[in-house]
Amino acid sequence: MNINQELLITLIQERPVIWDKTIDDYKNKRLKYDSWKEIFIHFQPTFEDLSGDEKNKFGQMVMKKWTNMKDSWIKYDKKINECKSGSSAKKIRKYMFYDEMMFLKKNVEHRKTDSNMTEHVHDSSLSNENFDSAVPNQSSSGYTERSETQRAKKKRKNELSEVDIRFMKFMDSAERDEKKKSRSMNFFYGNR
Numbered sequence: 001m002n003i004n005q006e007l008l009i010t011l012i013q014e015r016p017v018i019w020d021k022t023i024d025d026y027k028n029k030r031l032k033y034d035s036w037k038e039i040f041i042h043f044q045p046t047f048e049d050l051s052g053d054e055k056n057k058f059g060q061m062v063m064k065k066w067t068n069m070k071d072s073w074i075k076y077d078k079k080i081n082e083c084k085s086g087s088s089a090k091k092i093r094k095y096m097f098y099d100e101m102m103f104l105k106k107n108v109e110h111r112k113t114d115s116n117m118t119e120h121v122h123d124s125s126l127s128n129e130n131f132d133s134a135v136p137n138q139s140s141s142g143y144t145e146r147s148e149t150q151r152a153k154k155k156r157k158n159e160l161s162e163v164d165i166r167f168m169k170f171m172d173s174a175e176r177d178e179k180k181k182s183r184s185m186n187f188f189y190g191n192r
Helices: 005-013 029-043 052-082 102-106 128-134 148-158 162-189
Strands: none
Touching: 005 029, 005 052, 029 052, 052 102
């Protein structure tokens, strides 16, 4: 069955219990179930007459359609918020239902990623003297040098613990013992 996507968006938007995480009723499973059921009946007027399996199959199909549309909207929204401007910017084709689904913006919070690079300060009120202190450890190439604590963490990460060292010594001695045994056993196997 083909689902009218624009109609689905409208029906979902009219039922904030399905999509609006900020309202108290969002956690009410009964209200959410009833809202979905209204949508299912709208697309399939004989929904109540279907068998249990057919109801589940149809309901899952509609809900999956909505989930795919919502995920596509979120993905596009994230791309345009992270997009560079200018001539080197990559052209992004607009998601066809982006404007219709803008009501979702209320719930979307894109996670920021951590970076080992600092952002440049572009405040005209900073003089050259203050700029150097505003961005610590800034090299002339524009990259931030690692601080002492960052270097220490990396060094600690590369150092072996006492347990690791003891385990490696044990494995080395076990390997040497195996070689000694195999040399003495070579006589019996005909290897000289």
